[in-house]
Amino acid sequence: MAVRVRYAPSPTGDPHVGNIRSALFNWLYARHTGGTFIVRIEDTDQARLVPGSLDAILDALRWLGLDWDEGPGADGPHGPYVQSERLDIYKEHAARLVAEGKAYECYCTPARLDAVRKARQQAHQPTGYDRRCREPEGAEQARKENPDSNPVVRFKMPTEGVITVDDFVRGEVTFDVSLLDDFVLLKSDGYPTYHLANVIDDHLMEISDVMRAEEWLPSAPRHKLLYEAFGYEMPRLIHLPLILGPDRSKLSKRHGAASVLEFRDMGYLPDALVNFLALLGWSLDETSELFSKDDLVEHFTPERILANPAVFNIEKLDWFNGLYIRGMDDAALADALAPWLDDPEHGLPASARPVDHDYLSTIVPLERERLKRLAEAPEMLSFFFEERLDYDPSLLVPKGLDTEATRAMLEAALATADGADDWSVAALETAYRALAEQLGARTGQLFGAIRVAVTGRTAAPPLFDTLSVLGKERCVSRLRAALAAL
RNA sequence: GCCCCUAUAGUCUAGCGGCCUAGGACGCCACCCUUUCAAGGUGGAGAUCGCGGGUUCGAAUCCCGCUGGGGGCACCA
Numbered sequence: 105m106a107v108r109v110r111y112a113p114s115p116t117g118d119p120h121v122g123n124i125r126s127a128l129f130n131w132l133y134a135r136h137t138g139g140t141f142i143v144r145i146e147d148t149d150q151a152r153l154v155p156g157s158l159d160a161i162l163d164a165l166r167w168l169g170l171d172w173d174e175g176p177g178a179d180g181p182h183g184p185y186v187q188s189e190r191l192d193i194y195k196e197h198a199a200r201l202v203a204e205g206k207a208y209e210c211y212c213t214p215a216r217l218d219a220v221r222k223a224r225q226q227a228h229q230p231t232g233y234d235r236r237c238r239e240p241e242g243a244e245q246a247r248k249e250n251p252d253s254n255p256v257v258r259f260k261m262p263t264e265g266v267i268t269v270d271d272f273v274r275g276e277v278t279f280d281v282s283l284l285d286d287f288v289l290l291k292s293d294g295y296p297t298y299h300l301a302n303v304i305d306d307h308l309m310e311i312s313d314v315m316r317a318e319e320w321l322p323s324a325p326r327h328k329l330l331y332e333a334f335g336y337e338m339p340r341l342i343h344l345p346l347i348l349g350p351d352r353s354k355l356s357k358r359h360g361a362a363s364v365l366e367f368r369d370m371g372y373l374p375d376a377l378v379n380f381l382a383l384l385g386w387s388l389d390e391t392s393e394l395f396s397k398d399d400l401v402e403h404f405t406p407e408r409i410l411a412n413p414a415v416f417n418i419e420k421l422d423w424f425n426g427l428y429i430r431g432m433d434d435a436a437l438a439d440a441l442a443p444w445l446d447d448p449e450h451g452l453p454a455s456a457r458p459v460d461h462d463y464l465s466t467i468v469p470l471e472r473e474r475l476k477r478l479a480e481a482p483e484m485l486s487f488f489f490e491e492r493l494d495y496d497p498s499l500l501v502p503k504g505l506d507t508e509a510t511r512a513m514l515e516a517a518l519a520t521a522d523g524a525d526d527w528s529v530a531a532l533e534t535a536y537r538a539l540a541e542q543l544g545a546r547t548g549q550l551f552g553a554i555r556v557a558v559t560g561r562t563a564a565p566p567l568f569d570t571l572s573v574l575g576k577e578r579c580v581s582r583l584r585a586a587l588a589a590l
Numbered sequence: 591g592c593c594c595c596u597a598u599a600g601u602c603u604a605g606c607g608g609c610c611u612a613g614g615a616c617g618c619c620a621c622c623c624u625u626u627c628a629a630g631g632u633g634g635a636g637a638u639c640g641c642g643g644g645u646u647c648g649a650a651u652c653c654c655g656c657u658g659g660g661g662g663c664a665c666c667a
Binding site: 112113114116146148149151152210214217218221224225226227228229230231232254256258271274277278279280283284285287288290291292293295297298299302317318319320321322323324343345346348350352353354380383384385387389390391392393410411412413414415416417419420421422423424426430471472473474475533536537540546547548549550551552554555556561562563564565566567568 | 591592593594595596597600601602603604605613614615616617624625626627628629630659660661662663664665666667
């Protein structure tokens with residue numbers, strides 16, 4: 105049977121990493137099997153819709169390279185792929201269940217429902233609807249109490265017995281049906297609940313495997329009963345372990361960055377994020393952990409999905425990102441860096457923009473292995489571009505030397521620079537090593553002082569590469585400025 | 591309160607009855623390389639495999655209980 109899987113986000117907020125990990129696993133499974141990846145928008149909660157969030161979700165998918173075969177902007181045979189455009193379908197199906205005696209209208213008010221819930225909890229009973237409207241008398245009474253309200257449609261659950269659902273990751277999970285209540289299928293505003301819309305659409309869209317987060321496992325028995333009520337075959341269920349924050353609760357906004365778009369904006373590479381996310385709840389073997397997207401497509405199988413939740417460890421993401429940055433060639437990294445440097449808000453000062461691409465290409469080899477995130481570039485590379493350096497002059501004085509000795513050293517360094525006609529890395533190194541010897545200074549002291557003078561910082565790429573890239577003119581004037589500031 | 595899932599180092603994980611004196615990775619520490627910072631290399635600390643019972647000649651691996659952690663219990667998804 106052809107694999108047809110779906111990612112079914114609801115446009116109620118940012119595309120957070122837990123959600124997108126579900127999208128990734130579905131996508132990987134579809135691509136691994138040559139199946140179909142569908143994006144379906146579950147916008148059935150009118151109250152919680154967040155404008156712009158649909159675009160944000162689709163942007164996140166595009167950014168990560170998770171393309172869909174059917175869904176928004178990719179029409180297929182089972183559309184529309186937006187649930188708010190399928191309302192008639194859900195209404196018909198709900199009406200069918202009512203006509204068959206498998207569902208019923210309920211007129212109870214939220215206030216009453218709330219009271220029932222509280223009373224049950226206090227009585228140490230499972231919370232849930234008391235089924236008043238399931239009997240004609242109860243419904244009649246409820247209708248009299250609320251003559252103006254529209255009813256909801258509730259599903260008639262069996263009142264006893266157990267139901268076993270088969271989760272591909274966990275095996276058989278058994279629930280006591282008597283503990284489950286008659287859940288709502290159709291809301292009073294005419295929109296379906298998740299349970300109804302999901303079951304109908306998964307069937308109509310011929311979904312073969314439902315891969316979703318573990319938080320859905322408790323509603324699986326309801327879904328199974330719904331499939332049976334409609335006479336539909338149930339897709340295979342694959343529940344993914346949750347992604348947790350450092351405090352071990354479900355990862356959310358309050359843990360800091362949770363939206364995939366935030367990670368993009370912090371300068372993480374999509375492939376690094378994908379690699380990292382793939383390893384949260386899935387692994388291949390003892391040692392493999394470096395996976396390109398193609399590798400993942402080749403190796404991903406649901407058999408290797410774990411059952412236990414995973415804590416989101418941003419330090420490992422940082423490591424992955426550094427690894428992927430180091431894996432980029434000069435041209436690719438320069439291209440990736442340019443927009444960050446040219447960004448009016450977080451990039452280089454206006455006077456340094458736009459960056460010269462050729463110049464940037466010469467800088468890239470020096471900074472590649474120092475960058476963890478692209479967003480660090482403006483701060484890290486600024487001294488290559490700014491005219492005036494702003495730093496604490498006391499940094500110029502090396503350990504073990506005083507101001508006067510430093511001055512003498514920098515004057516000699518300036519003279520050497522001034523007199524140099526070969527500005528290559530090798531020539532510079534030869535000249536300055538000779539100078540250190542001539543001055544009786546340790547190389548660390550001399551080079552350190554020059555480094556601060558020329559970069560404004562104590563930590564920078566190798567000195568002679570830096571000088572060479574910076575060019576003679578800039579170095580000479582910075583050495584002069586340093587002497588003036590001392 | 592009721593239900594469900596889960597349990598190997600701080601974190602991600604390998605392990606599916608003997609190959610485990612428990613392997614890999616991030617992080618941490620040390621050393622090497624070295625003009626600084628990184629990167630890289632080498633080494634190290636860190637897990638009584640949550641605890642207690644079984645089953646078995648033999649258990650991290652199977653079973654049960656407990657405990658911890660998480661999730662669910664809406665006219666939200």
